[in-house]
Amino acid sequence: MRVNVQDVMTREPITVPTTMPFKQVASTLADNKISAVPVLDAAGDVAGVISEADLLRKEEFRELYYRECYESPSRIRNDRAPGFDARRKAQALTAADLMTSPAVTIRPDTSVVRAVRVMDEQRVKRLLVVDDEGRLAGVISRSDLLRLFVRDDRDLAGEILEEVLKPAKWITTDALTVAAEEGVVTLAGHTPTRSEAELAVRMTQRVNGVVAVVDRLGWEDDDLSPRRTR
Missing domain, CATH: 3.30.1340 (Histidine-containing Protein; Chain: A;)
Incomplete structure (x- = not known):
């Protein structure tokens, strides 16, 4: 029996607008005990997604900049040099600055087998589920897929x-x-x-x-x- 994304996805997920301030985005994730949240634009369309990793960029670079103040530039390894996207997120003030865009999406009628492959190919832990009109229908994460193995x-x-x-x-x-x-x-x-x-x-x-x-x-x-x- 084929199981589709719509059979195991989280419906009516919590979302945030692009204009939400950084601190409120962090509170939304913490208060609802979720690891990521879809971002919607003014029209209600999917604009991107914000994960805990995006929020933690600010703390990551706070530490890096602190080290730069006390260490010689020659001692700062090149692999620690932040990229443009990482710097943008570190300096983010709103959800629009924080989010990863475009978000990786999938259709509700897609099989969960295909969903697993997409997650692996895109190296993401969750997919935003959109309908025929591109509107958010739900979110499917690795934890949702694990439900398939805890059946009675x-x-x-x-x-x-x-x-x-x-x-x-x-x-x-x-x-x-x-x-x-x-x-x-x-x-x-x-x-x-x-x-x-x-x-x-x-x-x-x-x-x-x-x-x-x-x-x-x-x-x-x-x-x-x-x-x-x-």
Whole structure:
């Protein structure tokens, strides 16, 4: 069963306007115990995103400038020299100065598998979810994706049997049982053919929330054997 971004994203996320002062942005993150916040412009469109790292730029460069006052310039390593974007954020007064723009976005109907790939490719911990008109629909973070692996075992086993295996007309489930413990799914029983048993395992492995599959299936006819007489 495919799970899309809209199935696990945080809806109606907290946002800040581009004009919000630095201190209020910091308070918004701290008071709501969140690590990032979307920034909206005057029209309500996504302008960017601010993370804790963006806010901490100011403290990072406060320390750097302090060292520059007391150390010889020759002792300041080149790799500590701030870039333009980092300096801008360090001197930020409002959300517009702080934010990273454009923000990395994704559509609600995108699969969570694709969302994980985008996060990895873009090296971000969260994605802003936008609708067809480009309006903010939600936010999906790594913690949201982790929810897929903390599903109730009984619900997981029931979904696999009732919504994945039984609807598949090419798999006979009359003598097949599904059990789950800590996300590890055990398929047991018999199927008429070996191909059905192997297909059942592959389909189960694709279900979100499955940690591993234990194959205890038997079959009556080894229809995959090259020695089978046809």
